[in-house]
Amino acid sequence: MSHLIEVAFRGNRKEFFSWDGDAPPPLRAGVIVEADRGEDFGRVHATGELAEVRCAGCAHGCGTAPPPRKALRLATADDERLDRELTAENEQARRMSMERVKANGLVMKLTDAEWQWDRRKLTIYFTADRRVDFRGLVRDLAALFKSRIELKQIGVRDEAKRLGGVGRCGREYCSASWLPDLRPVNLGVAKDQKLSLNPQQISGACGRLMCCLRYEHEFYVQSRRRFPKEGKILLTTRGEEKVIACDIFNERVTLRTVDGDTRVVPLAELKGEMGGAEHS
Template sequence: MGCSSCSTGKDGQPRGCKNNGTCGTDGCNKLTVFDWLSNMALPNGQKPFDCVEVRFKNSRKEFFKNADDLPLSIGDVVATQSKSGHDVGMVTLTGELVKVQMKRKKVLDDKSLPKIYRKATQRDVDVWQKSRNKEEEIKKRAREIAISLKLQMKLSDVEFQGDGSKATFYYTAEDRVDFRQLIKDMARAFGIRIEMRQIGYRQEAQRLGGIGSCGRELCCSTWLTDFRSVSTASARYQQLALNPQKLAGQCGKLKCCLNYELDMYLEALKEFPPQDSKLMTKKGLAFCQKADIFKETLWFSYKDDPATWHALKKDQVLKILEKNKNNEKVSSLEEFAQDNIDDHNTVFENVVGQDSLTRFDRPKKRKNKKRRKNRPTAKTSSDAK
């Protein structure tokens, strides 16, 4: 994610707009939507959909009605209606896809939507940028006030309205917080209207962004729009170790990516025998210790010898269970495990033709570059005569 105005400078900081991927060029914005219907013309006589999607700071998006039929396109900065005054945002989607997004988010009544006043003038943009430049300083001062009042809450972000008359403070807290005195102190200190909005830990990570353990930007701050519940059962189905340090994301909750491949695992487990399967053999009762979905292999051990595991294929286990269902016992697990032993030894060859990685570790042999001189041969007795 990067554009010409947000490319990295010499000091490692973003060059140009210095907004860390939230500039107005729409080349690296969070939750950017690609309009795949933009090059398709509408049927004759059909008017374009008169609602647009506008993105504000970070990932906040809202729908607005284009009542004046302004010629808007993706990336335009517009002044929109708000409860008091006006706000400034950037158009992220126009046309028929807005109708699809509204239906997906269950916004069916487009008549009650707020409207777009105009395209933002230079004065609107200047006031908007001036207000955004004060956000970090005000956030720091607001945290100091909250600490002095000993409130159990964390102020994570501040968002100014486009006209600079109102600021929304986003916070996270475990329990209910009485912030009435906090609002009074902040309104007296900053001279603006204050709105407090509580968000969850996932929403906090979405607004702040960051780099995940995979090395890529957080899914919630780039493309993920809905937060589905993630339980430890998702990790159990995928046979992952229940380690909170590895399974938790930057928000402190279970990673959303645990749900990405869960459907594939559940589909594969339908054909697998249950994990608590017991095999009846003449040698004794056997329990399942481990299962590998990709190799379709299960490991069983006898009740009297739990340290020795025997690898059985999925079809073999189902065959044994079918016999046990008919009150038939197999002789032993070794009879089936013997067929799964692969005697082929894999030989790794250098098929690419590359040199060895340890070729520089070998001591070089010094070559004797001196040429040997031709020594005179000894004369025979016949030659001497």
């Protein structure tokens, strides 16, 4: 019987695999999986119904199609030891690669280096402001490490996801801890939430607008539909009043009369007054 499992690798990279057996492996168990022309080591991140839901909704999922690769077996103690050794070698590989970057005079920042578990491939992640011709660098690195080299350019948000860290809220980055996809965030979502439009105040450690602005946005959009628009003139039992502010959390609306008097009224009461004004 084949089971769908999601496997997590270094740098918060995740992929889906099929597992042949009576039952899926336990969560967090080390597994050896099929990889690009070889094998790789990862840990089980999700199984069963959760894996199926995530596979259908995540950017790295395969939808309703079966995964193209299989998880081969549970990792042994020797496999675990080799993985720990590779963790230390990854940083050494990044530093050695950075020296070759400087020697080639390339303007790029090497974010991370990741050995495939069988050492048949070394993937190097980098950021750059513009396109970089790294063909000469690849040849140098292939001769240096005696392995296949893949250079992968990523954005600054993907860099934060790979490296992890603590945000201004005091918790681990959403992108590194649980957020499945990095969706675009623009100033429009900050406007809808009545936040400061100063990018320094609403940006994360990566320098881009915070991811949390996006997944909170729908709540603000749905909530504001129940409120009158700010600046609109309403006809209430007290006459014409202008909407000054809407407090969606406390269900209150601030109004100002033509004489300049202001008042704060609950939303339910305001709707009753407007209904009464229409019939008076």
